[in-house]
Amino acid sequence: MTAIHILKDRENQIHETGKAPFNMACDKHSLSGSVSQRACVFCGSRVVLYPIADAVHLVHGPIGCAAYTWDIRGALSSGPELHRLSFSTDLREKDVIFGGEEKLYRTLTALIDTYSPKAAFVYSTCIVGIIGDDVEAVLRRVQKEKNIPVLAVHSEGFKGTKKDGYRAACEALFKLIGKGDASAVGKYAINILGEFNIGGEAWIIKNYYRKMGIDVVSVMTGDGRVEEVMKSHGAKLNVVQCSGSMTHLAKMMEEKYGIPYIRVSYFGIEDMSKALYDVAEFFSDNSHILEKTKTMVKEEVEAVYPELLSIRKALSGKKGAIYVGGAFKAFSLIKALKMIGMDVVLVGSQTGSEEDYAILKDMCDDGTVIVDDANPLELSKYIIEKKADLFIGGVKERPIAYKMGIGFCDHNHERKTPLAGYEGMLNFAREVYYTVTSPVWQFAPRNVVN
């Protein structure tokens, strides 16, 4: 077998539980030449703001950044679908030499005239900072002329990591918050942060809260609307799902508007239920909410449990590997895999913090490999060594699994199936079951006995 070497500079970002004292390096800029699975600052911003469906999203730069993010996600909208279009200033050499401000102005005003959006987000890509465009000045001018919020997203690809992109997106959102009238927002109202309505997940979750008697003012940003974001300061609690991307916004809202926040996850039975009970607990002045929550959780769990148990029987003892963007999702996935009888042999994330990795370590059995900002070679090495039967990741991880004859579950933003909530857990379990037990693996070289 071809030996796969781990680069020396990467060794302290990989840990095998039970082997050495835990001392995980993370939160680092990716190593040059390491083929990181991460993207860039722009990606972080784009991914957070993308689902706002009644805003124009204009990418200021050459064509690539806009082309590669055109309608690639399963983020659904119940109304307008401006987010599924891809707008670019398509900068050319001439613009790079003479500056892109005028072209930005012309493009943005034309888009606003054509589509009548409720707001516009303008993403700066790598070269915008270099050629010195005064984007803010252009946007102020357009905002004044068109009378809608026009927000700069400072997402030059090289100015940090994907996490800095999340931050830039949060800051753009924060500028919108408070601009609307929140007087009609009720007493039992929350915002959901970091939920992107992939395959309709936000609708599933909102429905649960509605059944509990809780109003959702704004989901940021799944099925997102500018007006809802603008009045989201009226909510009494921020419920943060994808904490890596949106905790920054929750903290800013806490500071300015005094809205407390909790971190939750909607993946898996255990975490889903906790996410509902935690909200019920917050509104403990109204005992009806807790009662309704109990009834609903019982009903929902009963609806999916029998099938989950039969899947568990089939998958018992199979091994899973997890490599996802945020560590908080990894926590839930470990629990979800355990629930369907599977052991976790590898877990990692692109953007986990030191605290996240310490939690992961405590959640995993000895011999589990934990990785931060991994690359294809490292991931391949460990899924083979640890004899994984399943790999959970995104599009970039999929061929790694398939080439080695290993099942795969897409848990990234491109997927079209909801995996959140109780019904999402069932979808997840079914998907894992079908991929792990597929008859196609009988032909994979690793399973062919000569």
Next chain:
Amino acid sequence: MKTNSDSNEIGIKNACKLCTPLGASLAFKGIKGAIPFLHGSQGCATYIRRYLISHYKEPMDIASSNFSEETAVFGGGANLKLGLSNITKQYEPVLIGVATTCLSETIGDDVPMFLDEYKKYDDGGQKSHLVHVSTASYRGTHRNGYNDAVKATVASLLNKVGKTVTDERQVNLFPGMVSPKDIRYLKEILSDFNLRFIVLPDYSETLDGGLWSEYQKIPDGGTDVSDILKMGNSSLSIEFGRILANEDSAGKFLESTFDVPCKSMGLPVGVKETDIFFKSLEGLAGMDTPEKYQGERARLIDSYVDGHKYVAGKKAFVFGDEELVVGLASFLSEIGIKPVLCATGGQSGLLKKKIMEVNPLFSEPDCIVSEGIDFVGIMDFAKMLKPDILLGSSKGYHIAREMELPLVRVGFPIHDRVGGSRVSHLGYRGAQELFDRIANALIETKQASSDVGYSYI
């Protein structure tokens, strides 16, 4: 290549083109033991990887020098060298294809100088071949990046070796951005003419291979560097692409530097363009087209006749890379379909001229040729011209859905179907598949829209 028409006054909506580094990365994937390396931000490599994986469904490792703010201020030299050293340690590549990005180009990095320094001081004895191609994404499209990477590979490798002899039976083939299945077919044809051949690039296996028994850092297959080094000895280069014919290219480099004649011809799509290709091979090999291909050609024409009424007079939109658009326009005009819109996001300034060359029935305004267009623009044309069928990448699906039109998926990318690697476009066999798919799509549309529900057509 930059042309005067390569500019626009306003941005675009839903691009009908991709950026140059994507094309360069794809070309480098067709060289044995090679790894593409993008000198810029991490996102460029990651986005391009994902975009290519979604089409080819194969591992797509592309390295990045991963710029930080300091890199952008002080220059990318140190990052590039560290990246090359790390990629070498991990992948032990035979060749590293270093393509720049808009960022490294704009800050003015002198990449050739960095590579020279790296080779002198830093390369740790690995002696990987380093190929540099300038691919600023604000100049040209993925097609340019692809062709420029092929040219840079040939020019930089042969710089050192050159010509030793002339091998009368050896031919170079530069197929352009075609599918892995197309490349496999081209190699089969060249073998059947008993020619020695060097096809560059050749991702027929690297991007369309089987499962692995052990992990391959760089998938097997691709054009061997030792073969590329012999390209100067060939008696002929064939390059596909009527647009490329007017541009700088690997074939023209070999012609001007090593006197290897370069024959430019259109992508062999349909009978006429394929005949030109086979005629050239007959001349070179000194033999008639093997019976196998004569049979393919005969069956193809037989099917044209059998099916001509299903396609007659239909109006088609063709969109995507310029070369494929030209090829498809030629093919459609020989089966009786009118290519009423030939559209591309590229701006070579040559598309209309080339379509006139291949389509004797071309007349404006019955056929509109549009360069620098986006999918919103194509949609506007669709509402106006009401075509019967669309031919192009899966990015035309929005139009197909809204206008309730069949879309025959060809070229790149195909993100909403399996088998993007296995779409045939070229030669008699490719035309056969295209003809059957187009005729059947039109029949299916007719069937589905009929109240009667004929099961016998």
